[in-house]
Amino acid sequence: MASSREKEALARVLAHEGGYSNNPKDPGGATMKGVTQRVYDGYRKSKGLSTRSVKGIQTAELNEIYDRQYWDAVKGDALPAGVDYVLFDGAVNSGPGRSIMWLQQALRPAYTGPIDGELGVGTLAAVKADKNNDALIDRICNARMAFLRRLGTFPTFGRGWTARVAEVRSIGQAWATGQVPQEANFVDGGQAKAFVEDVTPAPSTAPADAAIGAGIGSGGIAGTLQDLQNQLSPMSYGSEFIMKVVLALAVISAVLLLGGAGYRWYVNRKAKHIAAALGGEVPA
Structure with missing residues:
Protein backbone atom coordinates (compact mmCIF):
# COMPACT_ATOMS: atom_id res chain seq x y z
CA MET A 1 0.00 0.00 0.00
CA PRO A 201 -37.33 3.05 -12.85
CA ALA A 202 -39.60 6.05 -13.24
CA PRO A 203 -43.29 5.17 -13.58
CA SER A 204 -44.81 5.09 -17.06
CA THR A 205 -46.56 8.14 -18.49
CA ALA A 206 -49.11 5.85 -20.18
CA PRO A 207 -51.86 6.41 -17.56
CA ALA A 208 -51.41 10.17 -17.90
CA ASP A 209 -51.45 9.97 -21.68
CA ALA A 210 -54.64 7.92 -21.58
CA ALA A 211 -56.28 10.29 -19.14
CA ILE A 212 -55.60 13.37 -21.26
CA GLY A 213 -56.67 11.69 -24.46
CA ALA A 214 -53.36 10.57 -25.99
CA GLY A 215 -53.32 6.94 -25.12
CA ILE A 216 -56.45 5.04 -26.08
CA GLY A 217 -57.93 4.71 -29.56
CA SER A 218 -57.95 7.65 -31.92
CA GLY A 219 -59.41 10.18 -29.52
CA GLY A 220 -58.53 8.86 -26.09
CA ILE A 221 -60.78 8.78 -23.05
CA ALA A 222 -61.09 12.54 -22.96
CA GLY A 223 -61.99 12.62 -26.64
CA THR A 224 -64.65 9.93 -26.17
CA LEU A 225 -66.23 11.86 -23.32
CA GLN A 226 -66.20 15.02 -25.39
CA ASP A 227 -67.99 13.20 -28.23
CA LEU A 228 -70.67 12.04 -25.79
CA GLN A 229 -71.10 15.58 -24.51
CA ASN A 230 -71.51 16.88 -28.05
CA GLN A 231 -74.12 14.23 -28.87
CA LEU A 232 -76.13 14.73 -25.71
CA SER A 233 -75.97 18.53 -25.46
CA PRO A 234 -78.76 19.19 -28.04
CA MET A 235 -81.06 16.89 -26.05
CA SER A 236 -80.31 18.49 -22.70
CA TYR A 237 -82.70 21.39 -23.26
CA GLY A 238 -85.70 19.07 -23.05
CA SER A 239 -84.47 16.81 -20.26
CA GLU A 240 -83.13 17.71 -16.84
CA PHE A 241 -81.64 14.22 -16.52
CA ILE A 242 -79.67 14.52 -19.76
CA MET A 243 -78.50 17.97 -18.70
CA LYS A 244 -77.13 16.46 -15.50
CA VAL A 245 -75.40 13.74 -17.54
CA VAL A 246 -73.80 16.36 -19.81
CA LEU A 247 -72.58 18.32 -16.76
CA ALA A 248 -71.23 15.14 -15.17
CA LEU A 249 -69.35 14.28 -18.36
CA ALA A 250 -67.87 17.78 -18.43
CA VAL A 251 -66.67 17.43 -14.84
CA ILE A 252 -65.19 13.96 -15.48
CA SER A 253 -63.39 15.24 -18.57
CA ALA A 254 -61.92 18.16 -16.62
CA VAL A 255 -60.79 15.89 -13.80
CA LEU A 256 -59.13 13.48 -16.23
CA LEU A 257 -57.36 16.25 -18.07
CA LEU A 258 -56.10 17.97 -14.93
CA GLY A 259 -55.24 14.69 -13.21
CA GLY A 260 -53.45 13.37 -16.27
CA ALA A 261 -51.45 16.57 -16.67
CA GLY A 262 -50.52 16.53 -12.98
CA TYR A 263 -49.47 12.90 -13.08
CA ARG A 264 -47.40 13.47 -16.20
CA TRP A 265 -45.63 16.39 -14.46
CA TYR A 266 -44.92 14.13 -11.47
CA VAL A 267 -43.55 11.32 -13.66
CA ASN A 268 -41.34 13.69 -15.67
CA ARG A 269 -40.02 15.28 -12.48
CA LYS A 270 -39.23 11.87 -10.98
CA ALA A 271 -37.51 10.78 -14.20
CA LYS A 272 -35.29 13.88 -14.06
CA HIS A 273 -34.29 13.15 -10.48
CA ILE A 274 -33.50 9.54 -11.33
CA ALA A 275 -31.42 10.68 -14.30
CA ALA A 276 -29.57 13.08 -12.01
CA ALA A 277 -28.88 10.32 -9.49
CA LEU A 278 -27.52 8.16 -12.27
CA GLY A 279 -25.02 10.67 -13.53
CA GLY A 280 -26.55 14.00 -14.43
CA GLU A 281 -26.63 17.08 -12.25
CA VAL A 282 -27.40 16.75 -8.57
CA PRO A 283 -31.05 17.79 -7.87
CA ALA A 284 -31.43 20.93 -5.77
Whole structure:
Protein backbone atom coordinates (compact mmCIF):
# COMPACT_ATOMS: atom_id res chain seq x y z
CA MET A 1 0.00 0.00 0.00
CA ALA A 2 1.40 3.31 -1.11
CA SER A 3 0.42 5.74 1.64
CA SER A 4 -0.30 5.77 5.35
CA ARG A 5 -3.69 7.34 4.67
CA GLU A 6 -4.64 4.34 2.54
CA LYS A 7 -4.08 2.11 5.55
CA GLU A 8 -6.16 4.36 7.77
CA ALA A 9 -8.86 4.59 5.12
CA LEU A 10 -8.92 0.82 4.70
CA ALA A 11 -9.29 0.31 8.45
CA ARG A 12 -12.43 2.45 8.39
CA VAL A 13 -13.82 0.78 5.28
CA LEU A 14 -13.34 -2.62 6.90
CA ALA A 15 -15.15 -1.40 10.01
CA HIS A 16 -18.12 -0.44 7.85
CA GLU A 17 -18.02 -3.72 5.96
CA GLY A 18 -17.91 -6.07 8.95
CA GLY A 19 -17.23 -9.76 8.44
CA TYR A 20 -19.01 -12.40 6.37
CA SER A 21 -22.51 -11.76 5.05
CA ASN A 22 -24.81 -13.47 2.59
CA ASN A 23 -28.11 -11.65 2.81
CA PRO A 24 -30.41 -12.88 0.00
CA LYS A 25 -31.61 -9.29 -0.48
CA ASP A 26 -28.05 -7.97 -0.87
CA PRO A 27 -27.18 -7.83 -4.61
CA GLY A 28 -23.54 -8.41 -3.69
CA GLY A 29 -24.29 -11.96 -2.57
CA ALA A 30 -21.74 -13.78 -0.43
CA THR A 31 -19.28 -11.17 0.84
CA MET A 32 -16.33 -11.26 3.24
CA LYS A 33 -15.01 -7.96 4.62
CA GLY A 34 -16.44 -6.11 1.64
CA VAL A 35 -15.06 -8.45 -1.03
CA THR A 36 -17.77 -10.30 -2.93
CA GLN A 37 -17.47 -13.89 -4.09
CA ARG A 38 -17.48 -12.67 -7.71
CA VAL A 39 -14.59 -10.27 -7.12
CA TYR A 40 -12.64 -12.90 -5.21
CA ASP A 41 -13.20 -15.47 -7.96
CA GLY A 42 -11.87 -13.01 -10.53
CA TYR A 43 -8.83 -12.26 -8.38
CA ARG A 44 -8.02 -15.94 -7.86
CA LYS A 45 -8.39 -16.73 -11.55
CA SER A 46 -6.08 -13.83 -12.47
CA LYS A 47 -3.43 -15.50 -10.29
CA GLY A 48 -3.94 -18.90 -11.91
CA LEU A 49 -5.46 -20.24 -8.70
CA SER A 50 -8.59 -22.30 -8.22
CA THR A 51 -11.64 -20.54 -6.84
CA ARG A 52 -12.81 -21.08 -3.29
CA SER A 53 -15.23 -19.58 -0.80
CA VAL A 54 -14.62 -15.92 -0.07
CA LYS A 55 -14.83 -16.88 3.59
CA GLY A 56 -11.27 -18.18 3.21
CA ILE A 57 -9.79 -14.94 1.85
CA GLN A 58 -6.30 -14.28 3.22
CA THR A 59 -5.19 -10.91 4.61
CA ALA A 60 -2.60 -10.48 1.84
CA GLU A 61 -5.26 -11.18 -0.79
CA LEU A 62 -7.69 -8.78 0.86
CA ASN A 63 -5.09 -6.00 0.95
CA GLU A 64 -4.12 -6.52 -2.68
CA ILE A 65 -7.73 -6.47 -3.87
CA TYR A 66 -8.47 -3.29 -1.96
CA ASP A 67 -5.26 -1.65 -3.13
CA ARG A 68 -5.51 -2.46 -6.84
CA GLN A 69 -9.23 -2.68 -7.49
CA TYR A 70 -10.46 0.16 -5.31
CA TRP A 71 -7.77 2.56 -4.03
CA ASP A 72 -5.77 2.63 -7.24
CA ALA A 73 -8.95 2.58 -9.33
CA VAL A 74 -9.99 5.95 -7.87
CA LYS A 75 -6.38 7.22 -7.96
CA GLY A 76 -6.36 7.63 -4.20
CA ASP A 77 -2.77 8.80 -4.03
CA ALA A 78 -3.54 11.66 -6.47
CA LEU A 79 -6.51 12.97 -4.47
CA PRO A 80 -6.57 15.42 -1.56
CA ALA A 81 -6.87 14.22 2.02
CA GLY A 82 -10.43 13.22 2.80
CA VAL A 83 -11.56 13.17 -0.82
CA ASP A 84 -9.42 10.06 -1.32
CA TYR A 85 -11.17 8.22 1.51
CA VAL A 86 -14.67 9.30 0.47
CA LEU A 87 -14.12 7.99 -3.08
CA PHE A 88 -12.47 4.83 -1.76
CA ASP A 89 -15.41 3.96 0.47
CA GLY A 90 -17.88 4.69 -2.31
CA ALA A 91 -15.91 2.49 -4.71
CA VAL A 92 -16.06 -0.48 -2.34
CA ASN A 93 -19.80 -0.07 -1.86
CA SER A 94 -20.93 0.77 -5.40
CA GLY A 95 -17.93 0.31 -7.70
CA PRO A 96 -15.09 2.71 -8.64
CA GLY A 97 -16.86 4.07 -11.72
CA ARG A 98 -19.97 5.04 -9.76
CA SER A 99 -17.90 6.70 -7.02
CA ILE A 100 -15.97 8.73 -9.60
CA MET A 101 -19.27 9.83 -11.13
CA TRP A 102 -20.31 11.27 -7.76
CA LEU A 103 -17.04 13.22 -7.69
CA GLN A 104 -17.63 14.51 -11.22
CA GLN A 105 -21.16 15.59 -10.32
CA ALA A 106 -19.85 17.36 -7.23
CA LEU A 107 -17.19 19.23 -9.24
CA ARG A 108 -19.71 21.04 -11.44
CA PRO A 109 -19.38 23.71 -12.81
CA ALA A 110 -15.57 23.66 -12.61
CA TYR A 111 -15.59 20.26 -14.26
CA THR A 112 -17.14 20.53 -17.72
CA GLY A 113 -16.41 17.04 -19.02
CA PRO A 114 -18.80 14.10 -19.20
CA ILE A 115 -20.07 12.27 -16.12
CA ASP A 116 -18.48 9.03 -17.27
CA GLY A 117 -16.81 7.49 -14.22
CA GLU A 118 -13.34 7.93 -15.74
CA LEU A 119 -10.92 9.77 -13.48
CA GLY A 120 -8.84 11.41 -16.18
CA VAL A 121 -6.84 14.60 -16.58
CA GLY A 122 -9.92 16.84 -16.72
CA THR A 123 -11.40 15.48 -13.50
CA LEU A 124 -8.08 15.68 -11.64
CA ALA A 125 -7.58 19.27 -12.85
CA ALA A 126 -11.00 20.21 -11.52
CA VAL A 127 -10.19 18.57 -8.17
CA LYS A 128 -6.94 20.52 -7.98
CA ALA A 129 -8.75 23.75 -8.80
CA ASP A 130 -11.30 23.20 -6.02
CA LYS A 131 -9.88 24.88 -2.93
CA ASN A 132 -12.60 23.84 -0.50
CA ASN A 133 -12.34 20.09 -0.08
CA ASP A 134 -14.60 20.19 2.97
CA ALA A 135 -17.48 21.48 0.84
CA LEU A 136 -16.52 19.17 -2.04
CA ILE A 137 -16.88 16.16 0.26
CA ASP A 138 -20.34 17.41 1.25
CA ARG A 139 -21.39 17.49 -2.40
CA ILE A 140 -19.93 14.04 -3.13
CA CYS A 141 -21.83 12.53 -0.21
CA ASN A 142 -25.01 14.33 -1.28
CA ALA A 143 -24.69 12.82 -4.75
CA ARG A 144 -24.11 9.41 -3.21
CA MET A 145 -27.21 9.68 -1.03
CA ALA A 146 -29.30 10.85 -4.00
CA PHE A 147 -28.21 7.69 -5.82
CA LEU A 148 -28.88 5.39 -2.86
CA ARG A 149 -32.40 6.75 -2.37
CA ARG A 150 -33.27 5.75 -5.93
CA LEU A 151 -32.44 2.08 -5.35
CA GLY A 152 -35.18 -0.48 -4.94
CA THR A 153 -33.08 -1.92 -2.10
CA PHE A 154 -33.16 1.35 -0.12
CA PRO A 155 -36.18 0.37 2.02
CA THR A 156 -34.18 -2.67 3.20
CA PHE A 157 -30.70 -1.19 3.57
CA GLY A 158 -31.34 2.57 3.65
CA ARG A 159 -30.86 2.95 7.39
CA GLY A 160 -27.44 1.29 7.25
CA TRP A 161 -26.35 3.17 4.13
CA THR A 162 -27.45 6.50 5.59
CA ALA A 163 -25.47 5.89 8.77
CA ARG A 164 -22.43 4.79 6.77
CA VAL A 165 -22.44 7.83 4.50
CA ALA A 166 -22.88 10.13 7.51
CA GLU A 167 -19.72 8.70 9.05
CA VAL A 168 -17.86 8.78 5.72
CA ARG A 169 -18.77 12.46 5.40
CA SER A 170 -17.56 13.22 8.93
CA ILE A 171 -14.31 11.26 8.57
CA GLY A 172 -13.54 12.71 5.16
CA GLN A 173 -14.16 16.28 6.27
CA ALA A 174 -11.98 15.77 9.34
CA TRP A 175 -9.08 14.70 7.12
CA ALA A 176 -9.78 17.55 4.71
CA THR A 177 -9.58 20.14 7.50
CA GLY A 178 -6.57 18.66 9.28
CA GLN A 179 -8.45 17.18 12.21
CA VAL A 180 -8.24 13.71 13.69
CA PRO A 181 -11.08 11.65 12.17
CA GLN A 182 -13.39 9.49 14.23
CA GLU A 183 -13.32 5.73 14.04
CA ALA A 184 -15.90 4.05 11.84
CA ASN A 185 -18.69 1.91 13.26
CA PHE A 186 -20.51 -1.05 11.77
CA VAL A 187 -24.24 -0.56 11.17
CA ASP A 188 -26.09 -3.59 9.87
CA GLY A 189 -27.24 -3.00 6.30
CA GLY A 190 -24.53 -0.46 5.56
CA GLN A 191 -22.34 -3.22 4.11
CA ALA A 192 -24.90 -4.20 1.45
CA LYS A 193 -23.73 -3.45 -2.08
CA ALA A 194 -25.49 -0.54 -3.78
CA PHE A 195 -25.50 -1.15 -7.53
CA VAL A 196 -27.03 0.86 -10.36
CA GLU A 197 -28.88 -2.24 -11.58
CA ASP A 198 -31.20 -1.85 -8.59
CA VAL A 199 -32.38 1.66 -9.46
CA THR A 200 -36.18 1.86 -9.41
CA PRO A 201 -37.33 3.05 -12.85
CA ALA A 202 -39.60 6.05 -13.24
CA PRO A 203 -43.29 5.17 -13.58
CA SER A 204 -44.81 5.09 -17.06
CA THR A 205 -46.56 8.14 -18.49
CA ALA A 206 -49.11 5.85 -20.18
CA PRO A 207 -51.86 6.41 -17.56
CA ALA A 208 -51.41 10.17 -17.90
CA ASP A 209 -51.45 9.97 -21.68
CA ALA A 210 -54.64 7.92 -21.58
CA ALA A 211 -56.28 10.29 -19.14
CA ILE A 212 -55.60 13.37 -21.26
CA GLY A 213 -56.67 11.69 -24.46
CA ALA A 214 -53.36 10.57 -25.99
CA GLY A 215 -53.32 6.94 -25.12
CA ILE A 216 -56.45 5.04 -26.08
CA GLY A 217 -57.93 4.71 -29.56
CA SER A 218 -57.95 7.65 -31.92
CA GLY A 219 -59.41 10.18 -29.52
CA GLY A 220 -58.53 8.86 -26.09
CA ILE A 221 -60.78 8.78 -23.05
CA ALA A 222 -61.09 12.54 -22.96
CA GLY A 223 -61.99 12.62 -26.64
CA THR A 224 -64.65 9.93 -26.17
CA LEU A 225 -66.23 11.86 -23.32
CA GLN A 226 -66.20 15.02 -25.39
CA ASP A 227 -67.99 13.20 -28.23
CA LEU A 228 -70.67 12.04 -25.79
CA GLN A 229 -71.10 15.58 -24.51
CA ASN A 230 -71.51 16.88 -28.05
CA GLN A 231 -74.12 14.23 -28.87
CA LEU A 232 -76.13 14.73 -25.71
CA SER A 233 -75.97 18.53 -25.46
CA PRO A 234 -78.76 19.19 -28.04
CA MET A 235 -81.06 16.89 -26.05
CA SER A 236 -80.31 18.49 -22.70
CA TYR A 237 -82.70 21.39 -23.26
CA GLY A 238 -85.70 19.07 -23.05
CA SER A 239 -84.47 16.81 -20.26
CA GLU A 240 -83.13 17.71 -16.84
CA PHE A 241 -81.64 14.22 -16.52
CA ILE A 242 -79.67 14.52 -19.76
CA MET A 243 -78.50 17.97 -18.70
CA LYS A 244 -77.13 16.46 -15.50
CA VAL A 245 -75.40 13.74 -17.54
CA VAL A 246 -73.80 16.36 -19.81
CA LEU A 247 -72.58 18.32 -16.76
CA ALA A 248 -71.23 15.14 -15.17
CA LEU A 249 -69.35 14.28 -18.36
CA ALA A 250 -67.87 17.78 -18.43
CA VAL A 251 -66.67 17.43 -14.84
CA ILE A 252 -65.19 13.96 -15.48
CA SER A 253 -63.39 15.24 -18.57
CA ALA A 254 -61.92 18.16 -16.62
CA VAL A 255 -60.79 15.89 -13.80
CA LEU A 256 -59.13 13.48 -16.23
CA LEU A 257 -57.36 16.25 -18.07
CA LEU A 258 -56.10 17.97 -14.93
CA GLY A 259 -55.24 14.69 -13.21
CA GLY A 260 -53.45 13.37 -16.27
CA ALA A 261 -51.45 16.57 -16.67
CA GLY A 262 -50.52 16.53 -12.98
CA TYR A 263 -49.47 12.90 -13.08
CA ARG A 264 -47.40 13.47 -16.20
CA TRP A 265 -45.63 16.39 -14.46
CA TYR A 266 -44.92 14.13 -11.47
CA VAL A 267 -43.55 11.32 -13.66
CA ASN A 268 -41.34 13.69 -15.67
CA ARG A 269 -40.02 15.28 -12.48
CA LYS A 270 -39.23 11.87 -10.98
CA ALA A 271 -37.51 10.78 -14.20
CA LYS A 272 -35.29 13.88 -14.06
CA HIS A 273 -34.29 13.15 -10.48
CA ILE A 274 -33.50 9.54 -11.33
CA ALA A 275 -31.42 10.68 -14.30
CA ALA A 276 -29.57 13.08 -12.01
CA ALA A 277 -28.88 10.32 -9.49
CA LEU A 278 -27.52 8.16 -12.27
CA GLY A 279 -25.02 10.67 -13.53
CA GLY A 280 -26.55 14.00 -14.43
CA GLU A 281 -26.63 17.08 -12.25
CA VAL A 282 -27.40 16.75 -8.57
CA PRO A 283 -31.05 17.79 -7.87
CA ALA A 284 -31.43 20.93 -5.77
